[in-house]
Amino acid sequence: YRSAMEPFTINRIVFYDTRMSQLHLISQCDLLSPLTGLQRDVEIMRAASFCVELIDTIVPLEEPQPATYRLLKQTLERLALAREDPVVARLHFTVRLLRLAGFQPQLDECTGCGATIRTTGYWSARQGGLLCPSCLHEDPTVEPASPEMLNALAALAEAAQPLRLDGPLAAVLSRRLDEFLRWRLDRPLKTLTL
Numbered sequence: 001y002r003s004a005m006e007p008f009t010i011n012r013i014v015f016y017d018t019r020m021s022q023l024h025l026i027s028q029c030d031l032l033s034p035l036t037g038l039q040r041d042v043e044i045m046r047a048a049s050f051c052v053e054l055i056d057t058i059v060p061l062e063e064p065q066p067a068t069y070r071l072l073k074q075t076l077e078r079l080a081l082a083r084e085d086p087v088v089a090r091l092h093f094t095v096r097l098l099r100l101a102g103f104q105p106q107l108d109e110c111t112g113c114g115a116t117i118r119t120t121g122y123w124s125a126r127q128g129g130l131l132c133p134s135c136l137h138e139d140p141t142v143e144p145a146s147p148e149m150l151n152a153l154a155a156l157a158e159a160a161q162p163l164r165l166d167g168p169l170a171a172v173l174s175r176r177l178d179e180f181l182r183w184r185l186d187r188p189l190k191t192l193t194l
Helices: 042-058 066-080 086-101 133-138 147-158 167-184
Strands: 010-016 025-033 121-124 129-131 143-145
Touching (some): 042 066, 042 086, 086 147, 086 167
Antiparallel strands (some): 010 025, 121 129
16 A cells, blocks of 8 residues: 655645645645655665756746656656666756756857857856857866767757666766756755765
């Protein structure tokens, strides 16, 4: 027996607004999917927690976001079935959500001067994407962005499902996107400190 109010359950909830509070009155809650597979592994649970927290941070309350909901639901279902590496699933989710929300890193032109980045770009989480060689002075922490990293970010943004990424590339992408989120979000994500 599973409760509809356990973490990582998909529910259909009927609720009513209240005038004096942001809390709503729940009149009905039906469990649609318990997603029990999310609780069998710490790394899977960590990836799922990250996805939910990122949604909570980026998506405005009470605004319909069907594409965002589909992305979260599909990601949690794939994680529950252990169909892919949790790190890669988290990367795919992050890149897709940032794109849906309009917060994606700027990868095709310099965030400093707007020049088109053709071959050589430098990753600047602080500036929100790539800098060209002429704008390196804007961020002393920049690092070269490899073509593999840029191609993987572009492919993740377009792919309907996570891609196969080797361990070192997935680690670099995780580090870069985590830095990006730390600079772009109003509050730090608790799941990035786990």
